[in-house]
Amino acid sequence: MSILKTTRRVAAGLVAAAAATFAVQANAGGHGIDLSGKTVEWIIPFSETGGSAKWANFYAPLLSEALPGQPTVVVKFMPGAGSTKGANFFQEQSYDDSEGTLIFGSSGSTQFPFLLGDPRVKYDYADWNVVLASGTGGVAYLTPEMAAKMDGLNAAPLQSESFIYGNQGATRLDLVPTLAWEMLGLNVESVMGIKGRGDGRLMFERGEANIDYQTSSSFLSGVTPLVEAGTAVPMMTWGSLDDDGNIVRDPTFPDMPTFKEVCEATDGCETSGEKWDAWKAFFIAGFPAQKMVFLPNGASNDAIVTYTKAFEEVQARADFAEISAKRLGKYPQMTGEAAQTALESATNVSPEAKAFVVNWLQEKYGVSLNN
Amino acid sequence: MEILAEALPALGDAWGLILQPIVLGYLVLGVVMGLCIGVFPGLGGIAGLSLLLPFMFGMDPILGLALMVGMVAVVPTSDTFASVLMGIPGSSASQATVLDGFPMAKKGMAARALSAAFASSLFGGLVGASFLTIFILVARPVVLEFRTPELLMITIFGLSMVGILAGRVAIKGIVAAGLGMLIGTIGEGASSGDLRMSSYDFPYLTDGLKLVIVGLGIFAIPEIISLLRQDRAISKTTQLGGGWLDGVKDWFANIWLSVRCSIIGVVVGVIPGLGGSVVDWIAYGHSVQSTKDKSNFGSGEVRGVIGPESSNNAKEGGGLVPTLLFGIPGSGSMAIFVGAIALLGSGQIEVGPAMLQNNLDITYSIVWLLALANVVGTLICIAASGGIAKLTTIRFALLAPFLFMIISFAAFQSGQNLMDLVALFAIGLLGILMRRFDWSRPAFLIGFVLSDPAETYANQAVQIAQSRFRSGMSEGLEYIFTPIVIVLLIITVLSVVVGLRQAKNILAEGDVQSGSKRAPFIFMLAVTAYIAYAYYDAASIPSYSRDRTFPMFVAGVCLVGCAVLIIRMMLRPETDTIFADREREGDDASATHSLWSTLAWFAGLLILTSLWGFIIALALFLFAFMRLRAGVSTAFAALYTVAGIGFMMGMAWLLNRDFPPGLLQEYVDLPWPLT
Numbered sequence A: 001m002s003i004l005k006t007t008r009r010v011a012a013g014l015v016a017a018a019a020a021t022f023a024v025q026a027n028a029g030g031h032g033i034d035l036s037g038k039t040v041e042w043i044i045p046f047s048e049t050g051g052s053a054k055w056a057n058f059y060a061p062l063l064s065e066a067l068p069g070q071p072t073v074v075v076k077f078m079p080g081a082g083s084t085k086g087a088n089f090f091q092e093q094s095y096d097d098s099e100g101t102l103i104f105g106s107s108g109s110t111q112f113p114f115l116l117g118d119p120r121v122k123y124d125y126a127d128w129n130v131v132l133a134s135g136t137g138g139v140a141y142l143t144p145e146m147a148a149k150m151d152g153l154n155a156a157p158l159q160s161e162s163f164i165y166g167n168q169g170a171t172r173l174d175l176v177p178t179l180a181w182e183m184l185g186l187n188v189e190s191v192m193g194i195k196g197r198g199d200g201r202l203m204f205e206r207g208e209a210n211i212d213y214q215t216s217s218s219f220l221s222g223v224t225p226l227v228e229a230g231t232a233v234p235m236m237t238w239g240s241l242d243d244d245g246n247i248v249r250d251p252t253f254p255d256m257p258t259f260k261e262v263c264e265a266t267d268g269c270e271t272s273g274e275k276w277d278a279w280k281a282f283f284i285a286g287f288p289a290q291k292m293v294f295l296p297n298g299a300s301n302d303a304i305v306t307y308t309k310a311f312e313e314v315q316a317r318a319d320f321a322e323i324s325a326k327r328l329g330k331y332p333q334m335t336g337e338a339a340q341t342a343l344e345s346a347t348n349v350s351p352e353a354k355a356f357v358v359n360w361l362q363e364k365y366g367v368s369l370n371n
Numbered sequence B: 001m002e003i004l005a006e007a008l009p010a011l012g013d014a015w016g017l018i019l020q021p022i023v024l025g026y027l028v029l030g031v032v033m034g035l036c037i038g039v040f041p042g043l044g045g046i047a048g049l050s051l052l053l054p055f056m057f058g059m060d061p062i063l064g065l066a067l068m069v070g071m072v073a074v075v076p077t078s079d080t081f082a083s084v085l086m087g088i089p090g091s092s093a094s095q096a097t098v099l100d101g102f103p104m105a106k107k108g109m110a111a112r113a114l115s116a117a118f119a120s121s122l123f124g125g126l127v128g129a130s131f132l133t134i135f136i137l138v139a140r141p142v143v144l145e146f147r148t149p150e151l152l153m154i155t156i157f158g159l160s161m162v163g164i165l166a167g168r169v170a171i172k173g174i175v176a177a178g179l180g181m182l183i184g185t186i187g188e189g190a191s192s193g194d195l196r197m198s199s200y201d202f203p204y205l206t207d208g209l210k211l212v213i214v215g216l217g218i219f220a221i222p223e224i225i226s227l228l229r230q231d232r233a234i235s236k237t238t239q240l241g242g243g244w245l246d247g248v249k250d251w252f253a254n255i256w257l258s259v260r261c262s263i264i265g266v267v268v269g270v271i272p273g274l275g276g277s278v279v280d281w282i283a284y285g286h287s288v289q290s291t292k293d294k295s296n297f298g299s300g301e302v303r304g305v306i307g308p309e310s311s312n313n314a315k316e317g318g319g320l321v322p323t324l325l326f327g328i329p330g331s332g333s334m335a336i337f338v339g340a341i342a343l344l345g346s347g348q349i350e351v352g353p354a355m356l357q358n359n360l361d362i363t364y365s366i367v368w369l370l371a372l373a374n375v376v377g378t379l380i381c382i383a384a385s386g387g388i389a390k391l392t393t394i395r396f397a398l399l400a401p402f403l404f405m406i407i408s409f410a411a412f413q414s415g416q417n418l419m420d421l422v423a424l425f426a427i428g429l430l431g432i433l434m435r436r437f438d439w440s441r442p443a444f445l446i447g448f449v450l451s452d453p454a455e456t457y458a459n460q461a462v463q464i465a466q467s468r469f470r471s472g473m474s475e476g477l478e479y480i481f482t483p484i485v486i487v488l489l490i491i492t493v494l495s496v497v498v499g500l501r502q503a504k505n506i507l508a509e510g511d512v513q514s515g516s517k518r519a520p521f522i523f524m525l526a527v528t529a530y531i532a533y534a535y536y537d538a539a540s541i542p543s544y545s546r547d548r549t550f551p552m553f554v555a556g557v558c559l560v561g562c563a564v565l566i567i568r569m570m571l572r573p574e575t576d577t578i579f580a581d582r583e584r585e586g587d588d589a590s591a592t593h594s595l596w597s598t599l600a601w602f603a604g605l606l607i608l609t610s611l612w613g614f615i616i617a618l619a620l621f622l623f624a625f626m627r628l629r630a631g632v633s634t635a636f637a638a639l640y641t642v643a644g645i646g647f648m649m650g651m652a653w654l655l656n657r658d659f660p661p662g663l664l665q666e667y668v669d670l671p672w673p674l675t
Helices: A002-014 A051-066 A081-092 A106-117 A143-151 A156-161 A175-183 A198-205 A216-229 A260-267 A273-286 A301-314 A320-328 A335-349 A351-365 B002-018 B021-038 B044-055 B061-086 B092-106 B109-145 B148-160 B170-184 B204-209 B211-230 B244-253 B255-270 B276-289 B304-327 B332-347 B362-394 B396-415 B419-434 B441-471 B471-480 B481-505 B517-538 B546-571 B595-611 B616-627 B634-654 B664-667
Strands: A039-046 A074-078 A102-106 A129-134 A137-141 A162-166 A187-191 A209-213 A231-239 A293-294
Touching: A039 A081, A039 A137, A039 B332, A039 B419, A051 A074, A051 A102, A051 A216, A051 A231, A051 A293, A051 A320, A051 B332, A074 A175, A074 B044, A081 A102, A081 A106, A081 A320, A081 B204, A102 A156, A102 B092, A106 A231, A106 A273, A106 A335, A106 A351, A106 B204, A129 A301, A129 A335, A129 B244, A129 B396, A129 B634, A137 A143, A137 A216, A137 B634, A143 A156, A143 A231, A156 B664, A162 A175, A162 A198, A162 A209, A162 B092, A175 A187, A175 A260, A175 A273, A175 A351, A187 B441, A198 A209, A198 B304, A209 A216, A209 A351, A209 B616, A216 A320, A216 B471, A231 A260, A273 A351, A273 B616, A293 A301, A351 B517, B002 B061, B002 B109, B021 B061, B021 B362, B021 B546, B021 B664, B044 B061, B044 B204, B044 B332, B061 B092, B061 B211, B061 B304, B061 B332, B061 B362, B092 B109, B092 B211, B092 B304, B109 B244, B109 B304, B148 B276, B148 B441, B170 B441, B170 B517, B170 B546, B170 B634, B211 B419, B211 B595, B244 B255, B244 B362, B255 B276, B276 B304, B276 B362, B276 B441, B276 B481, B304 B332, B304 B362, B304 B595, B332 B616, B396 B419, B396 B616, B396 B634, B441 B546, B481 B634, B481 B664, B595 B664
Parallel strands: A039 A074, A039 A102, A162 A187
Antiparallel strands: A102 A293, A129 A293, A137 A209, A137 A231
C-alpha cells in the first residue's frame, strides 16, 4: 500500500499535478487563508547542505499537509554572504505580493550578524512575523586524553594544555564555544576555513583538532558513535533555558553538565559579570531559538494565525515526537506567544554584551565590525 | 576473514533488495530523469535532487534510494553530451573531457567520442563499485590518515597537472594558472573574512565567482563565438565518420588505461573535501603521461576522453565513503542526498560513523544501485549517441542562440542575480582572448578550481604545524612529513619535470600561428596589470590576517613570470611562438564574421535582459538572431522563438526557478515568467 501510494506521489510530482491529487480534506476556511492550488516558497538563506536545509526539509512536507488547501511547499535555497543575502532579499518582500505563499527560515547565523551590526545587514527582525521558533543545543567534547585531565567538573587542569579547534568563522555561531572556552581559561587556537561543523568533526577524528562542538542533532548522529568507541568524551553542553530564563541541563543530554556548572567549578571562571552576560546573551541568540520561520513584513493576522495553526497541527501529530527527536533533538518547537518571546530574546542583546563581543572579536581575531 | 563473514550476508541482502522489479523500475525512472537534467550544463544533480526532495518524506527507503541514486549516478554520464558536442563543460566532472572530446566532434567523430566516453563511464562505474565493496569496510582508518598536509599535497599534485597543459610557452601556462587562482580568491577570505578584489558596496563579488560561470565562460563562450563566426556546423565534415561501435572498440583497446583511471577516480573520490574538482585533471594527466605518441592530445585523441570519463563515474562511488561513513558530503548533490536519506523511512537510516554497523546492507545497496544506474544510463546514452551526434552537422547559427539561452539560464541559477550574466560575459571575454593568444585555458581552470582548497589547506596546515612545532620539533616534522606526503611529493615533482618537458608537444588547443607583436603584447600587459593590482589589493589587507598571504604569494610568483614573458616579448622577433595569435591565420582569421560583431549579439541579450528581464529579452534576441544573422524566414524565426521560450519556461517551471529580472521589473509587477 505504501509503495502504491508513494508511486502515485512521485508520478503526481513529475507531472507537477502536486500532492493535491490525493490530499486529505482538512479543516480549511473559517478565519485563515486558503492556499489550495498554491505553491508556498520557503526561502532558506543557506546552501542545500547545511543544518537549516535539514530542518526545512523536515518541516516542508509536514507543513504542506497541515496548511489549509495542502499547498505544495518547496524549499528554495538562496545562499550568499553567510545568509545576509537571502535575509536582505526577504526584507524587500511585502506580504501583498505573496499573500502567504512566501516564508523565510532564519538561523543563528542570520541572527549574529544582525546583532553584531554587520555592514551587510539590511534587514530588521522587527519587521517580520514569526510563526515558528525551533530550539537546539550544543555539546562540546574532547579527546579522551584531555578529558582524563579534567578534575571532575573543574577544567582548571586543562588550562596548561594547548587546544586546536576547527572554526567556521569568528563571527559565526562558533563564537559561543570559543568564548566559553576562553572563559574557562583554555588556550584554544582556532583553525579557520572550516566549511561546516562536519568538517570540524572530521578534523577532530583525524587527530588534528582536540576540542570540538556540535549542535545536538549532529552530536547525536556524528559523535555518539565516537563516544561509544572511546575516541571522544563529552565535556559539557551549553544548556537549555527554563521558563524563567535560567540555564538548566539540556533535556536531550540530561547526564551532561552544562557550561554553567563547569564554569562554577573552575577557578577563574565567573558566572556573573559582563563576560558571562555577553556569553549568555549570544547563547540565547544562537541556540534556544536558533531557527525561526517568518512571514514577510505586513502579513495579515489571518495568515499568521493560519501558519501558527499549521505548525501546531504538525506538532500535534501522533508520530511527531518520534520523527522529530532524531532529526531535531528534543527541543521546544515554539509557536504563537512562545515564539514571539523566543524571537525577542534571540534578537535583543544588551548594548554592553554587544560592545563586549565586538571588542573581543577585534582583540582576539582582528575582526573589525565598527565600520 | 571476519570482515568478510560480516560483509557477504550484507552484500546478499543488498542484492535481494535491489533485484525487485519495483526497485529497478524506480531506478530506471531516476536514471531517465537524471539524463534529462544532466544534459543541460550547469544544472546537474543538485537541481534534480531538489526536485525529488518533496517526495522523499516517508517513502520506502529502498525505493527512494533507487530513485535518487539513479539520478545522481547518471549526471556525470549525460553531461558528456555537452562537453563533447558543444565544448561546454557540463559540470566539474567533465571539464577535461572537453579537451579532446570536442575536437573529435569537430572532426566529425562525435558518435565515436561519445560512445568511447560512455563505455569508459560504464566501466569506471563498475570498477568503482567493485573496489568499494571491499574498500568500504576498511575505509574509515584509511580516510582518517588524510590530514590537512596530505590534502594540501593532493591539491598541489592536481595543480601540477598545469605542467602538462601549460602549452608551448611553459611560463605562460603557469601565469594562466596563477591568474585562475587569483580569480578564485576573489571575495571573502575563508580565514578572517577579509575581502579580496571586492567591496561590500558591490556585494556580488564578495561571494566569489562560481565554477559554473567560470567554466562556461572560459570554455563554452569562446567556442560558441568561434564557431558562430565561421558560420558552419560543428563538424567540419558533413559525413559523420566513426560510429558508436568504433568508440566502444577504442575503449576496449585502452582498457587498462580505463582500469587505472577508474581506480584513480575512486581513490581520490574517497578523500573528503577534494573529490570532484581534481579527479578528471589527474586522470587526464595520467592519460597523457602514459601515452607514447602525445602529438594528438588536444586535437582529438581518444585516450584523452577515455581517461577522464573512466574516472568521473568511479569518483561518484568513491564519494559515497565520506558521505556515508563520515556524514560529510563530498559534493553539493551528495549533501542533498544525505538530507534526503534522513527523510526516507522516517529517519531509520542515519548516515555517519554508525552507518557500517547498523546499515551495511543499505550501504551496499547504495553502492550497487549506483553501479547499476551507470549501466542503465550508459546503455541509454550509447543508444542515443548516434542520433544526438547528428547535431554536429546542423548549421551552427541555428544552434547558437539556443546554447546562449541555456548557458545564460545555467549561469543565472548559480547566484540568481543579473550580475551572474555580466560575470559570464566578462569571463567569456577573457576566455576568448586567452584562446586567441594561446594562453592555456585548462591551466586557468585548474588554477581556479583548486584555488580555494589550496589556500584553505595551506593556511590550516601551516597553523596546525606551527602549533605542533611549538610542542616539539619532532612532533611538527612527524605531522608534516608523513609517508603519504612524501610519496605524493615525489610523484608531483616527477610529474612536473616530465610534464614540462613534454608540454611543448601537447597542443591542448591546436597549433596557433604567430604574427604581429602588438595585440599579444597588449593582452600580456593587461594580464600583468590585473595581477599587479591583485597583489596590491591583497597587500592592503592588515598583516595579521591570513587572507592576504595566499593571493600575495600567487600574485608574486605570477609577476615574476609576467616579467620574464615581457622581457622575452621585447627581445624576440614577432614570429616567436610567444606571439601566438589566432586572428593571424587559420579558422578564426578566415571566418565570415568578425569577433566583435558576433560578441555583440550576446552582449545584446545581456543588455536587453537588464532592461526588460530575461524572457522578453530572450524572445527579441531569438527572433532577431534567427531573422538577421541566420537569415531564415520570418515564420521559421517566429517558430524557433516560440519553441525556445516554451522550452525555457518548461524547464524553469519544472525546477521551480526564476529568471533574471531587468529594470522594467523594478517598476512594474509582472506575472511569472516575466517577473
